[in-house]
Amino acid sequence: xxxxxxxxxxxxxxxxxxxxxxxxxxxxxxxxxxxxxxxxxxxxxxxxxxxxxxxxxxxxxxxxxxxxxxxxxxxxxxxxxxxxxxxxxxxxxxxxxxxxxxxxxxxxxxxxxxxxxxxxxxxxxxxxxxxxxxxxxxxxxxxxxxxxxxxxxxxxxxxxxxxxxxxx
Numbered sequence: 001x002x003x004x005x006x007x008x009x010x011x012x013x014x015x016x017x018x019x020x021x022x023x024x025x026x027x028x029x030x031x032x033x034x035x036x037x038x039x040x041x042x043x044x045x046x047x048x049x050x051x052x053x054x055x056x057x058x059x060x061x062x063x064x065x066x067x068x069x070x071x072x073x074x075x076x077x078x079x080x081x082x083x084x085x086x087x088x089x090x091x092x093x094x095x096x097x098x099x100x101x102x103x104x105x106x107x108x109x110x111x112x113x114x115x116x117x118x119x120x121x122x123x124x125x126x127x128x129x130x131x132x133x134x135x136x137x138x139x140x141x142x143x144x145x146x147x148x149x150x151x152x153x154x155x156x157x158x159x160x161x162x163x164x165x166x167x168x
Contacts, residue, residue, distance in 0.1 A: 032090045061103055
């Protein structure tokens, strides 16, 4: 049998067989939590409380806001306070970041991460392909010189930490 036909047959068999766990059920996503932001730590980290449960240290998914000790850090924190502090909110957890939970926070149906990027208080986190969920919102904020983009020379938090170390 010619190699190209053998390759085609092998590919067809693999597609028909599926992956080893093709029949396995994926774990259900956790149910959204209803609660409130009871403390704003910085521009992308809050303490989220659900009545009757321990508070959750939450890092907002898909964004990175300036550190408190870097330019625009205090303004980013203030914006998050205005959007979310002491307001009824919904949290959909997406993972962990060390000791913190990572998740999508919504207040009155508004995705807080997206809003912070739109208003120029944070950057969209990018993957290896250079894309992120809020890159188009970030570019719009840059073109409109909103928030941290207004003065020019804004430094991405990871670069700031690498060059200057953590805030003290």
